[in-house]
Amino acid sequence: MQDLICEHVPFCVAREYVAASEISGGLIQIDPDGRAVVASPVAVEATGVRVQFVGNDNLTTIDPARLKQTCIDGACVVFRSSCINLVCTWHIGPLIPDGPTYLQEVRLVGSDARSIARGMENVFISVHVEAGNRKISLAQLGTSAPAPAGTYTGPYTTEDRIGRRRP
DSSP: OOOEEETTTEEEEGGGGGGGEEEESSSOBTTTTTTTTOOOHHHHHHHEEEEEEEOOOSOBOGGGOOOEEOOOOOOOOEEEEEETTTEEEEEEOOTTTSOOOOBEEEEEEESHHHHHHHHHSSEEEEEETTTTTEEOOOOHHSSSSETTTOOOSSSGGGGGSGGGGGO
16 A cells, blocks of 8 residues: 555645645745745656646636546546646546536656656545545546546536637
């Protein structure tokens, strides 16, 4: 069993990746001395990847028809993912039985494909189910199948609709 740190719910990281992680985006984490908390360059070099929990005050919206779903041991998540060169991004929402699921973003910026693959094995989504919390790694998401209609109830706009893609 891996030693996981779940400081940025719903995301958890293996202990050896904690120092290589940071909050980025519109919201920046500040330490008690007023300095921005960023990933340690030494840890990023050692792991080969920077883990960014992208924080902002905007809800991530996407047409539910564009999402995929993965379920493991009764725990399900909806997501979309993309990789461009050595930057991979996931918009992920654990499926909650009694409420809407909002997508949150995590990004891996790697030094090579192998480092990205290892990072995917060490970043997890925590999903609460009746039997307790389950952890699903980014690597376990794979390509998956389309999310069934109605499984994601978070917000989206008409611009998010598949038929309204911009050229």
